[in-house]
Amino acid sequence: MQQVYDLIIIGGGPGGIGAAVEAKILGIEHILMIEKGDNHSQTIRKFYKDNKRVDKDYKGQIIELQGNIDFSDGTKESTLNYFDSLLDNEEIDAVFNSEVESIKKVNEDFHVVTSTAGYVAKNVIIAIGTMGKPNKPEYKIPPSLKERVNFNLDKCSQGEKILLVGGGNSAAEYAIELSKTNT
Template identity: 65%
Template sequence: MNIIYDIAIVGGGPGGIGTAVEAAVHGVENILLIDKADNHSSTIRKFYKANKRVDKDWKGQTIDIEGNIPFMDGTKETTLNFFDKLLDEEKIDTAFNTEVENIVKNEEEDIFLISTSTQSFRAKAVVITIGKMGKPNMPSYKIPPSIKEFINFNLDNCSMGEKILVVGGGNSAAEYAYELADEGNTVTLVYRKDEFTRLNPENEDILYQYNGQEKLRLRMNTDIKSLENEQGKVKVNFDDGYYTIYDRIIYAIGGTSPVDFLKKVGIEVDKEGKPIYDEHYRTNIPRLYVAGDIAFNTGGSIAAALNHGYHIVNSFLRRSGKIYSHTHKVEEFFKNNPEFRS
C-alpha cells in the first residue's frame, strides 16, 4: 500500500504481458502484473498440449505487430520461454497466486484501489486482461458425479487408444479432435449445427480430410440430451434417438466473459455481457482499460493482444499527468536488448 503504481494489470496472459512490457519500454517506472494463477500465461499452460503450434497470424488473419514486442510463430514451449524472457528483462512487479476481488476508484485521490483476499494495491491506471477460458462453458444437462473423471475441458489426462467424443464447433474443438486422432485415439466430433461457421479454413480442411479418410468421425446437426454411467464408461444419449459409449468426453464449447466481475467493478457491458470500450480500449471509467481475450468479440489472438497493450500504454502516456522520458528509455532498452527490436 506504500507504492502507488502507475499501471496495474489484472491478468497475466498475452494482453497483460504486452501492456506490462510496453509500459516498461516506454519508461513507466511502477508496474504491477497480477494473476490468480501461479505463473503468467495460464491459459497457454493449461489448455495447450505439449509442442502445440502457436501462430502469429491467427484464423487466417495477418496480424502486424504494432508495438515493440517481436512475436513470431513458435510452439507452446517457445512462446512461454519468450514471455519469460520479456518479463525477466523488465522491472515489473508481479503478484501471482493473487485473485482480485474488486477494483474501486477513489474519486477524491483519483486512484484505484485493487482489493484481493490478502492485500490491496493502489494504481493510477488499471488494465483488466482476464481471459474467457478461465470458466469454460458447461453443458445444460447434468454431468453425473460418478463419471466426472472422464469429462474434460482440455487435453489433460488424455491417453492413447481411447474412444473420445469432442463436443463443439470452434477451432479448439477441431484441434483437439484431429490431434487426438493423430495420437491413435478413436475420435468423434459432435456439433449441433449442420455446418461449421467459426472455423479457420485450415482447421476446416483438416477436419473434412480426416473425416473422409476415416481418421475421425464428424457427427453434425446433432446435440446431446443426457449422460449416464454405463459400467464405468460414459453413455451419451443423442437427440436423434441413438446412444454411444465413450471412454472420455472433451467439451470445447467456449468460455464466458466474467460479466459479474465487470459489473461489480462498474464497467458498462452490452446485452451479451461483453465490456464496452473505445478504440483505445478505454472503458466508461477513466484510466480503466480492457485488453486481451476479454476485449475480443470472438476468439483471442496473441499478436492482437500484444497490440492491445501497445495502444493502451500510448493512450495512458498521452493522458497521464506525469511526463515520461520514454524516447531515451526505448533506445536504452533496445541497446541492451537488440534481439527485441522488430
C-alpha cells in the same frame, strides 16, 4: 505508507504481458501484474500440449502487431520462454495466485483488492482475455434452479455431481478443472 503503483495490470496472459512491456518501454516505472493462476500464460500452460505450435495468425486471421514486442510463431515452450524473458528483461513485478475481487476509484487512485492483498495504482489495465468471462444464456433460468447455477467455480464443492452447460472457452476450461474432483 502503502506503495502507489503507476500501473496495475490484471491478467498475466499475452495481453497483460504485452501491456506491461509496452508501458515499461514508454517510461512507466512502477508496474504490477496480478494473475489469478500460479504463473503467467495459464491458458497456454494448461491447455496446450507440449511442443504444440503457438502461431501469431489464427484461423486465417492475419495479425499485424503494433508496438515493440516481436512475437513470432513458435512452440508452447518457446513462447513461454519468450514471455519469461520479456518479464525478466523489463523487470515487471508480478503477483500470482491472487484473484482480483474489486477495483474502486478513490479520489485520483484505484484501490485494487485481491484474494491475498490490497494495492493502489494511478492506472489500471484489465487484460483478462475471454477465458474468464462465460456467455450467460439469454433464456430465463427457473427460480427453483437459480441458487444452483454458477457462472464461475467459486461455489463448486469437491465431489459434487455437476451438469456443465456451454460450449465456449470458459466451459471447456471449467470442465477440465471440475473433472479433477467431481463427477
